[in-house]
Amino acid sequence: MQNIPSVDLRDFLSGNPERKQKFVNEIGKAYEDIGFVALKGHFLDDQLVDDLYTEVRNFFNLPVDVKEQYEIPGIGGQRGYVSFGKEHAKGRKEGDLKEFWHFGQYLxxxxxxxxxxxxxxxxxxxxxxxxxxxxxxxxxxxxxxxxLRALSLYLGLDEFYFDNYIAEGNSILRPIHYPPITEEPKNAVRAAAHGDINLITLLMGAQGRGLQVQNHEGDWIDAIAQPDELVINVGDMLSRHTNNKLKSTIHQVVNPPKELWGTSRYSIPFFMHPVSEMKLDCLENCIDENNPKKYNDITAGDFLYERLVDLGLIKK
Incomplete structure (x- = not known):
C-alpha cells in the first residue's frame, strides 16, 4: 500500500442502502488495516477552506508579542495560542517545531x-x-x-451510538503553523511520531509531503490527500474503546528537504472528543478468545488529562 485509501461520504449520505453499506465496509476495513482514510464529500466548501487558510496565515503573521497576549495560563493550552516549541510528543523532551491555536466547543x-x-x-x-x-x-x-455513525454500523452498534457522546463534546480545532527552519534542528521534527488522543481526527492540509503514517510492518508511508479531501484517522480513545479493532496509527510530520527549509507549512486538524464522562471501556463485541481485553476501564476525561500531562501541556 503506497498511500491511504480514499472514500466518499456522499455514498453514506446517498439514501441508497448499497452505497451506504459500501462506505461502511470501506472505511471500517481501512481503519482495521491502517487507521487512516482520505475522505471526499465532506461539509467544508472551497470558499470556507480558502477563508480559513487566509485567516490562519493572518494570525500567525502577527507580531510575536501580539500572539503571546492570547496564550492563556493555567488551561493546558486548551484554548487560544500555544507558542513555538511548547508541545512535545509523549516520551520526548524536544519540543515540536510548531506553534498553534485552539478553537473549542461552542456551547x-x-x-x-x-x-x-x-x-x-x-x-x-x-x-x-x-x-x-x-x-x-x-x-x-x-x-x-x-x-462515527458509519463506524457504529461497522462495529455492529446502533447507528447513532456515538451521537450523545459527541454532542457538546470537548472537540478542538487546531490551526498549526510550522515556521521556516532556520538552522539544523537538534533532534527535533515538525511533529514527532505520535498517536492522537481523541476518537477521530479530521485533517485539512495534507496535500503536500510531510505527514507520514506507519503501517503494521513498521514502514513509513506518505499520507497525501487530494485538495478536496480530508485525511481522517482513528485516535487512541476509539482504538481503546474498540479493543484495538480500529487502529490508532502512529504518524509524524517530518522536516522538509533542506532546499525547502525556508517555507512555512500549515495544517488544520480537528480533534473530535466526546464528553468527559464517556466510558472508554472496551466494547463487549470487540472482545473474544482471539482478542482478549487489552485496556483498563477509564473515562474520556481522565484519559485526556493523563495524555496532556504526557505532552507537557499540563504540569502535575
Whole structure:
C-alpha cells in the first residue's frame, strides 16, 4: 500500500442502502488495516477552506508579542495560542517545531459543560478569524458525526451510538503553523511520531509531503490527500474503546528537504472528543478468545488529562 485509501461520504449520505453499506465496509476495513482514510464529500466548501487558510496565515503573521497576549495560563493550552516549541510528543523532551491555536466547543446557553470547558479566545485584531474558525469547527464536527455513525454500523452498534457522546463534546480545532527552519534542528521534527488522543481526527492540509503514517510492518508511508479531501484517522480513545479493532496509527510530520527549509507549512486538524464522562471501556463485541481485553476501564476525561500531562501541556 503506497498511500491511504480514499472514500466518499456522499455514498453514506446517498439514501441508497448499497452505497451506504459500501462506505461502511470501506472505511471500517481501512481503519482495521491502517487507521487512516482520505475522505471526499465532506461539509467544508472551497470558499470556507480558502477563508480559513487566509485567516490562519493572518494570525500567525502577527507580531510575536501580539500572539503571546492570547496564550492563556493555567488551561493546558486548551484554548487560544500555544507558542513555538511548547508541545512535545509523549516520551520526548524536544519540543515540536510548531506553534498553534485552539478553537473549542461552542456551547448552547445553559450547557452543563460551561464550567468544564474554557471559553474560546477572541482575536481582537482579526474579527473574521473568530467567525471563520467557528464555521469551520461546526462543519468539521458535522462531518465527524457521520463518520462515527458509519463506524457504529461497522462495529455492529446502533447507528447513532456515538451521537450523545459527541454532542457538546470537548472537540478542538487546531490551526498549526510550522515556521521556516532556520538552522539544523537538534533532534527535533515538525511533529514527532505520535498517536492522537481523541476518537477521530479530521485533517485539512495534507496535500503536500510531510505527514507520514506507519503501517503494521513498521514502514513509513506518505499520507497525501487530494485538495478536496480530508485525511481522517482513528485516535487512541476509539482504538481503546474498540479493543484495538480500529487502529490508532502512529504518524509524524517530518522536516522538509533542506532546499525547502525556508517555507512555512500549515495544517488544520480537528480533534473530535466526546464528553468527559464517556466510558472508554472496551466494547463487549470487540472482545473474544482471539482478542482478549487489552485496556483498563477509564473515562474520556481522565484519559485526556493523563495524555496532556504526557505532552507537557499540563504540569502535575
Amino acid at each position: 448552547p446557553e445553559g450547557s452543563k459543560y460551561a464550567k468544564e470547558y474554557p471559553e474560546n479566545v477572541e482575536v481582537k485584531e482579526l474579527p473574521k478569524f473568530n467567525d471563520v474558525g467557528k464555521e469551520a469547527y461546526q462543519m468539521l464536527e458535522k462531518t465527524g458525526i457521520y463518520v
